[in-house]
Amino acid sequence: MALKQIIDSRQKMYAYILPKNAVIAELGVSRGHNAFDLIIPLSNPKEFHLIDDWKYGNSCSRSEGETLNAQEESKNKASEYPNCTIHIGDTVEVTIIENTLRYLIVN
Numbered sequence: 001m002a003l004k005q006i007i008d009s010r011q012k013m014y015a016y017i018l019p020k021n022a023v024i025a026e027l028g029v030s031r032g033h034n035a036f037d038l039i040i041p042l043s044n045p046k047e048f049h050l051i052d053d054w055k056y057g058n059s060c061s062r063s064e065g066e067t068l069n070a071q072e073e074s075k076n077k078a079s080e081y082p083n084c085t086i087h088i089g090d091t092v093e094v095t096i097i098e099n100t101l102r103y104l105i106v107n
């Protein structure tokens with residue numbers, strides 16, 4: 001499937017399933033394409049928790065440098081949004097505010 005088709009189908013899915021102004025999290029953020037180009041514009045979360053360990057070997061990046069660049073890119077983008085919090089760590093170990101999270105996006 002071409003990248004454009006994947007993005008179009010994700011857009012449709014998120015527009016359909018994501019609540020507006022909710023507390024949500026994405027497990028596995030990488031460079032944040034999904035988070036910043038799709039999830040934020042489509043759902044305008046009240047709180048958005050972005051969780052990734054950005055650990056080379058675990059990630060889809062081709063090198064350690066690329067993994068660190070992906071983390072920097074996401075941190076920089078997140079700093080522009082007061083509703084975004086970056087959590088660096090294993091998704092299993094990172095604890096998220098209990099009883100407030102409605103949606104988890106795993107990609």
Ligand SMILES: C[S@@+](CC[C@H](N)C(=O)[O-])C[C@H]1O[C@@H](n2cnc3c(N)ncnc32)[C@H](O)[C@@H]1O
Nearest residue numbers: 028029030033034052053054059060090091107
């Ligand atoms: C396919 S990439 C995510 C792509 C992103 N969701 C997007 O569409 O733009 C998967 C990400 O999951 C992260 N990841 C994989 N296993 C993880 C784990 N156990 N804890 C935290 N992050 C993990 C990797 O570091 C990588 O950045």
